[in-house]
Amino acid sequence: MDQGEGIRAARAPESVGAPMRRLLHPVALSIVALHLALLALGWWTLNHLVPDTLTLNLFGHVRPVHEVHRRVIDRTIEISLLLPAIFFVEYLCTGWTQSSVRHLLVDRTASGWSDVACYIFQLAPVFTLVAGIMSLGVVYISGEALRCLFAKATGVDLSIAGAPLALQVAAVFLLYTFFDYWSHRLDHSKVFWPLHRFHHSAESFSVLTAARVHPAMFTAVVGAVLPGLLLGCDPAALVYMGLLIIIIRLLVHSRIESNFGWVGRWIVQSPLHHRLHHSLNRMPINLGLLPIWDRLFGTWRDAPQQAMRIGTPAPYRHGAWFVPDMWRDYREFWTGLGALAAKRFRRARRGETPTVTVSDAP
Numbered sequence: 001m002d003q004g005e006g007i008r009a010a011r012a013p014e015s016v017g018a019p020m021r022r023l024l025h026p027v028a029l030s031i032v033a034l035h036l037a038l039l040a041l042g043w044w045t046l047n048h049l050v051p052d053t054l055t056l057n058l059f060g061h062v063r064p065v066h067e068v069h070r071r072v073i074d075r076t077i078e079i080s081l082l083l084p085a086i087f088f089v090e091y092l093c094t095g096w097t098q099s100s101v102r103h104l105l106v107d108r109t110a111s112g113w114s115d116v117a118c119y120i121f122q123l124a125p126v127f128t129l130v131a132g133i134m135s136l137g138v139v140y141i142s143g144e145a146l147r148c149l150f151a152k153a154t155g156v157d158l159s160i161a162g163a164p165l166a167l168q169v170a171a172v173f174l175l176y177t178f179f180d181y182w183s184h185r186l187d188h189s190k191v192f193w194p195l196h197r198f199h200h201s202a203e204s205f206s207v208l209t210a211a212r213v214h215p216a217m218f219t220a221v222v223g224a225v226l227p228g229l230l231l232g233c234d235p236a237a238l239v240y241m242g243l244l245i246i247i248i249r250l251l252v253h254s255r256i257e258s259n260f261g262w263v264g265r266w267i268v269q270s271p272l273h274h275r276l277h278h279s280l281n282r283m284p285i286n287l288g289l290l291p292i293w294d295r296l297f298g299t300w301r302d303a304p305q306q307a308m309r310i311g312t313p314a315p316y317r318h319g320a321w322f323v324p325d326m327w328r329d330y331r332e333f334w335t336g337l338g339a340l341a342a343k344r345f346r347r348a349r350r351g352e353t354p355t356v357t358v359s360d361a362p
């Protein structure tokens with residue numbers, strides 16, 4: 001366990017000018033300038049040297065690839081813009097000593113290495129393939145495609161496409177966070193916990209802990225498919241909603257020791273509230289990205305003003321080679337599911353009524 005994540009006394013509040021001093025630090029300014037220069041160079045190279053349509057020759061089959069510029073931008077916007085921005089905001093709030101960048105590059109704990117490895121794994125195209133196989137194709141289901149099929153068959157299509165973009169983004173964001181809450185609540189049920197436990201195995205937070213997810217994402221049916229199945233909107237609204245979700249996920253796993261005051265209690269989850277969710281007592285609390293869902297369904301708890309121990313009592317080897325951990329959890333999931341099915345089958349034969357709960361804390 002990273003002792004830096006242990007329970008520690010609340011620090012004295014920082015002066016208001018601390019983030020500004022960090023912003024104006026020569027090293028910070030140089031890094032920002034270098035980053036912006038690299039982004040500008042990348043942008044210029046993409047637009048001037050890379051054609052927007054490429055022709056691929058695959059085993060004798062000539063295949064054109066259109067909209068190359070948009071594809072490259074879509075794929076790199078998170079790593080080139082969002083991630084550095086969140087790292088930088090975190091640095092402004094915490095300073096270099098507590099920052100994720102220092103934690104990942106200098107401290108180099110086994111748990112931190114798992115975060116880095118998981119993030120790189122998620123960026124690799126093979127992740128989609130592995131996730132598809134392990135989740136038996138569930139991650140390939142598209143809510144939008146199902147809604148179109150349903151609309152064609154029945155003539156019923158609930159869509160807000162054409163409404164003001166901000167309204168669309170707000171509506172799909174609310175809908176997504178609602179289903180994400182229930183998806184996460186399902187993750188904490190006895191059956192799905194072995195797969196979600198991998199995320200909770202982090203012994204220290206870093207911005208990249210957000211990427212520590214098991215590829216067997218069965219519960220994604222609830223969180224990712226149902227919103228698109230129920231409500232249609234312009235593709236641009238989905239893009240903006242997706243960016244908002246990524247930003248919140250990265251922020252709540254940051255090392256910023258703040259409960260965000262009334263914002264964290266009512267508007268959006270704070271890092272300390274999420275840390276309470278990751279705490280060792282494994283209570284299924286603070287599950288939603290928005291506190292409103294936890295408050296509505298009775299799972300909200302206010303966060304203490306200080307960092308607390310996080311992790312899970314299950315043994316994890318951590319480090320960059322996370323495959324044995326993932327595989328062990330995957331086998332435990334199927335074993336648990338098999339045992340539950342056998343138990344239900346025996347009960348059914350005896351004529352007993354099964355009870356179903358989604359918040360069976362493991």
Ligand SMILES: [Zn+2]
Nearest residue numbers: 184187196277
């Ligand atoms: Zn959780």
Ligand SMILES: [Zn+2]
Nearest residue numbers: 199253274278
């Ligand atoms: Zn988390």
